[in-house]
Amino acid sequence: MHNIRLTIGYDGTAYHGFQTQPGGPTIQAALVKAIEEITGERAVVYGSGRTDAGVHARGQVVNFATASKLPPDRLCRALNARLPHDIVVWEAAEAPPDFHARKSAVRKTYCYTVNGNRYPDPAAQHTELHHPGPLDVAAMRKALQYLVGEHDFTSFCSAKAQTESKVRHLYEARLEHAPVPGMETAPGCGRLFFFYTGNGFLYNMVRIMTGTVLAVGEGRLDADDIPGILAGKDRTLAGPTAAAHGLTLWRVEYE
């Protein structure tokens, strides 16, 4: 058997999340179907992690075992020919037998995109949060720095989550505030990109961190409130869960 690793991207708008479940199309089901059409095998596809309904990905990694001898590069082209237009396989490669997309992951990065202009951008309605009004970028950057490090993120985790340990290490939390060169000359181009890199993320953690940092940006919370919110280990202390459609799983790293 060959252990195939795929790096995939998707626009999650039309999907009920990554993981196969009853009631709607999923990224995983689309991959299983395309792999079956090519190899004749019904593979088990492991993802580096779930993404919620409406969440996007650029660097999602999955793996599956197959008896097919198709070279990875041809498999990649064959998959792209069969997958819907909103899912793309950037790369396919043969991985060592013990590679597992979720268990082998050591770092993940998410990007949350916020459009702070008064009116939404018609070209990016499904891939960014429209959040009009002034935001204090310096205060948000200060808030993000409090989140960096190893913490119990219970306050930044959906109360529904059943994970045993809520301790995670956030290596970096960065706010970029720059359009592509020349882009500032047209309306609606200003964007905020929140990049979070960590050893793992709890359920809704990126969306709750972003919702809380946006509350700091609006002045509804103070950046210096963050240590207390972390220490309180209580979801109700943090800000709201930012909408799914602004979130993109950016990159997954392995040893």
Place this chain on the structure above:
Amino acid sequence: MHNIRLTIGYDGTAYHGFQTQPGGPTIQAALVKAIEEITGERAVVYGSGRTDAGVHARGQVVNFATASKLPPDRLCRALNARLPHDIVVWEAAEAPPDFHARKSAVRKTYCYTVNGNRYPDPAAQHTELHHPGPLDVAAMRKALQYLVGEHDFTSFCSAKAQTESKVRHLYEARLEHAPVPGMETAPGCGRLFFFYTGNGFLYNMVRIMTGTVLAVGEGRLDADDIPGILAGKDRTLAGPTAAAHGLTLWRVEYE
């Protein structure tokens, strides 16, 4: 009567272009309908220029006369509440009586976006041309410089065009090749942005210039061929017309 100037943006994917015509939805028709719902008047809406089916806009400017006394800022909000989600009014203002969106325009800028990665980006399928394969950026920049200046652009104009003079002044033709900071860390983020600024553009001119410059980037044409193509005044000498969906009307400037 008040002469109202709107700066608008749209995702042109679902439209048969800017200008009202039989057979499909247009931006102009959507604006006329929304204005009528608010003011009760069937206004004549002038655009700075047409955009073809599938072409987008960020800084399109339109104007119309109305007897309505609604302050422009309230009109702007009312229009956005009624327009479809893929059309947005960034700004509304009262203009002098002699302001005309097309006749008063002195400079226009278009942006053509090219994704040169091997596979398309699922998040931007409708707003950029997927054009895989290596492109020689230096050669394309050289080709663009030959286009700058006052020229007869007959070779870069649809043979269907019925304009009398094909002389236009291209002030700037610029190729940006930079992702947003941090963006280069995820797959599929590399982009080429071609910005063209001129006193006016012929039918399909930006798309033919871009198709020709891409042919230079691929090595099918030489940058030094451009002066001869211009001098030949023959559409068949230039490269192909690049697809509509990569094009965005970026900005329109007035005195």
